[in-house]
Amino acid sequence: MLPILSTRPWLRWSAFAAVAAAFLAGGLYFGSGMQGNRDGEARGRDAAALFGVALPDTSGREQPLSQWKGKVLVVNFWATWCTPCRDEMPEFVKAQTELGGRGLQFVGIAIDQADKVQAFATELGLNYPALIGGFGAVELSKTMGNRLGALPFTIIVDRSGHIAHTQLGPLRADQLRSIVGQLL
Amino acid sequence: MDSHPFSAGSPARPRRADLAGRGRAVCFAALAALLGASAPAAAQGQPKLLEPERAFAFSAQALDEKTIEARFAIADGYYLYRDKLKFSVEPPALATAGALPPGKVKDDEFFGRVETYRGRLAVRLSLDKIDPGRKVTVRAVSQGCADAGVCYPPQVQSITLALPAPGAAPGVPVEASPARKSWFN
Numbered sequence: 001m002l003p004i005l006s007t008r009p010w011l012r013w014s015a016f017a018a019v020a021a022a023f024l025a026g027g028l029y030f031g032s033g034m035q036g037n038r039d040g041e042a043r044g045r046d047a048a049a050l051f052g053v054a055l056p057d058t059s060g061r062e063q064p065l066s067q068w069k070g071k072v073l074v075v076n077f078w079a080t081w082c083t084p085c086r087d088e089m090p091e092f093v094k095a096q097t098e099l100g101g102r103g104l105q106f107v108g109i110a111i112d113q114a115d116k117v118q119a120f121a122t123e124l125g126l127n128y129p130a131l132i133g134g135f136g137a138v139e140l141s142k143t144m145g146n147r148l149g150a151l152p153f154t155i156i157v158d159r160s161g162h163i164a165h166t167q168l169g170p171l172r173a174d175q176l177r178s179i180v181g182q183l184l
Numbered sequence: 185m186d187s188h189p190f191s192a193g194s195p196a197r198p199r200r201a202d203l204a205g206r207g208r209a210v211c212f213a214a215l216a217a218l219l220g221a222s223a224p225a226a227a228q229g230q231p232k233l234l235e236p237e238r239a240f241a242f243s244a245q246a247l248d249e250k251t252i253e254a255r256f257a258i259a260d261g262y263y264l265y266r267d268k269l270k271f272s273v274e275p276p277a278l279a280t281a282g283a284l285p286p287g288k289v290k291d292d293e294f295f296g297r298v299e300t301y302r303g304r305l306a307v308r309l310s311l312d313k314i315d316p317g318r319k320v321t322v323r324a325v326s327q328g329c330a331d332a333g334v335c336y337p338p339q340v341q342s343i344t345l346a347l348p349a350p351g352a353a354p355g356v357p358v359e360a361s362p363a364r365k366s367w368f369n
Contacts, residue, residue: 082335150334169333
């Protein structure tokens with residue numbers, strides 16, 4: 001059986017489920033039979049749903065995303081079983097090293113198991129937080145424009161807490177540098 | 185969850201020539217898909233992608249009173265991981281373990297040897313109790329990726345079909361209905 005399908009503590013998702021419900025009520029995003037590409041629709045929106053979430057890191061400590069408010073935040077949904085996700089991460093590590101001092105903060109949300117995430121983080125020399133999400137994290141990414149719930153999915157939030165960019169699929173290094181450069 | 189999952193059998197040898205040809209074809213298909221993507225998607229540099237249940241279309245057919253064939257039609261430019269693919273049949277007492285066919289081997293830096301499926305895949309599930317007319321549910325758990333550079337979380341698809349009487353014609357193929365576009369889909 002897939003370990004990822006194991007029961008998760010769903011309670012911690014109640015916060016953003018409430019925010020998501022608010023989006024539904026407001027008819028901001030979800031239509032019935034949603035089709036076509038709407039991946040760009042999250043742009044410019046308030047990232048409140050993100051900042052309302054707290055997820056455990058690989059050591060099990062809850063990390064509220066709100067602690068990074070005010071920084072240029074790059075939230076990357078990924079998994080160890082997702083090769084394109086792993087392929088783009090060395091570039092994130094590099095950017096974190098070079099631009100962290102100017103207020104850039106990467107946060108990875110892994111749709112994965114903590115032990116696998118830790119093993120990969122060690123192997124890669126990950127220098128930014130790796131939080132563990134279950135399918136609830138996929139749902140969160142869907143409310144942020146990840147129509148297909150696929151990975152990697154990256155959200156770039158500006159210092160004022162607004163979504164500057166969402167990306168389904170790998171983010172090219174030049175693209176990342178260009179977007180982030182304008183926000184720092 | 186008392187169903188009987190079918191685990192992968194022994195690993196296969198890679199078919200290099202086939203791999204190379206297929207790889208090129210897939211690259212062209214992916215490129216064509218990218219070029220043909222809708223303008224907004226292309227403008228954002230984001231690949232146009234199929235929903236997982238269309239990229240990995242699951243169907244099943246009762247071949248006779250004790251055999252079900254489970255099938256995946258995998259769209260061009262997409263692949264499924266063999267070790268993430270599990271079939272089960274409910275009620276649980278019906279199925280005996282079967283083996284998945286060998287996949288194409290690729291070396292993964294983190295996981296080592298992994299096998300993938302492209303194109304069409306058919307797996308025969310043998311039932312150990314003959315119970316004609318009975319409805320059974322075939323469940324597939326699968327996980328795959330697109331060459332365009334994304335992976336889909338594991339998805340579960342189910343098909344319910346009736347077993348034919350001994351000697352009767354095979355049942356009709358049944359396709360998994362696309363998942364509902366609901367909130368928690």
